[in-house]
Amino acid sequence: MNDFTIHEDKGLSDRPYMQTKVPKRLWLDLKDVRAVDAYDWGGDNWIGELSVNDDGDLVSDDAEEERKAEYSRKRYITARATFDDKITVFSIAEGALLQFEDIAHIRISAASPEKIGGKNKATIFDGIGFSGMSSKDVPESGLMEGEPGTLFLMTDPYPERGKNDDPSLQLELYLDEPQFEELFATLVANCDKLEKATMNTVIELFENEMQASLNEPWMTSEYGLLQREGKDWVSARARIDGIQVAYSKPRPLLPVVEDQEFENDDPDNTRPTVITFTDEALTKAMRSVRARLGWVIALLVVLLVSLMLTA
Incomplete structure (x- = not known):
């Protein structure tokens, strides 16, 4: 083996x-x-051993090798x-x-x-x-x-x-x-x-x-x-x-429902929840839908008035 x-x-x-x-x-x-x-300090850790001489200076026991260090x-x-x-x-x-x-x-x-x-x-x-x-x-x-x-x-x-x-x-x-x-x-x-x-x-x-x-x-x-x-x-x-x-392209973000803090004068939480769309494209789409709904409602009002006048 x-x-x-x-x-x-x-x-x-x-x-x-x-x-x-x-x-x-x-x-x-x-x-x-x-x-x-990443950037590392790449010193030569194993070249020579430092010691202190009689003058109190640091010296290497391998004087012929120069320590090199740089990032x-x-x-x-x-x-x-x-x-x-x-x-x-x-x-x-x-x-x-x-x-x-x-x-x-x-x-x-x-x-x-x-x-x-x-x-x-x-x-x-x-x-x-x-x-x-x-x-x-x-x-x-x-x-x-x-x-x-x-x-x-x-x-x-x-x-x-x-x-x-x-x-x-x-x-x-x-x-x-x-x-x-x-x-x-x-x-x-x-x-x-x-x-x-x-x-x-x-x-x-x-x-x-x-x-x-x-x-x-x-x-x-x-x-x-x-x-x-x-x-x-x-x-x-x-x-x-x-x-x-x-x-792949980042997917559109879904709408985020914001929690509402209701005041004491609204104990039944009758105020509507606010929905915000965190994606710009979805926000534009909702604006377009609201605009079209406004035109539809206006036409319905005109039609209803016309019917009342002809009755």
Whole structure:
């Protein structure tokens, strides 16, 4: 067994029954999508160690290295997501530990094009050759070697602040820089028109051999993240295979009924409720209706007077 292959006790005629960690497709429904523009003080924190000399001045123990620091701009997209499948965190000794149907935090950043895809540019079709009826030992480095994106388990995000959040899945992903900049600019320009966002990801996950053999694409699946004995870090390499963002025009607002405060001289609340329209187009429409009703009433009065005079 390695980090990508588990041999189980039961065996088949020619090989052991196994689980393999290979590229799997996970469709995400994105929520709370935001484009973030941030500036950070990017100092070199690990160059030299400051100390005080005999004259009381601060000096570095690495005089040849000059500390550099300046504000740096960072642009990224954040979201959270739900999905129809299940991801189970498990260990060999204890079995299932945690199960998730959502990702609490997603961060998408720009990367140079040659980084995304890693060494092998592996796809889910490559994974089919190492899972299900075709299961065989996955190489020690896995199929998605060098892929920069990561899905990981966060168990205690801020222990130094005394905050102990529930365990959650978090996802760091990357887009080629030109495509990222286009998406970022579009989100900023149309944030009020965002209607739906989905993302197609490929993630190295374990899958039961039987499920991998029999599941159809439209069926839900249960995937696994292995927690190795003695290790707290649980992760899997990940990549965006596609992202879709839909926009639409803002819908007209419905009329708002304003609550009226009645005075003591009107105990029966006989005064009418005031209705105001918060959308300009609806307000114009109501004015037009009132104007037409006024003409209709006037014509009815004229007709009634005419009938009375001829009677």
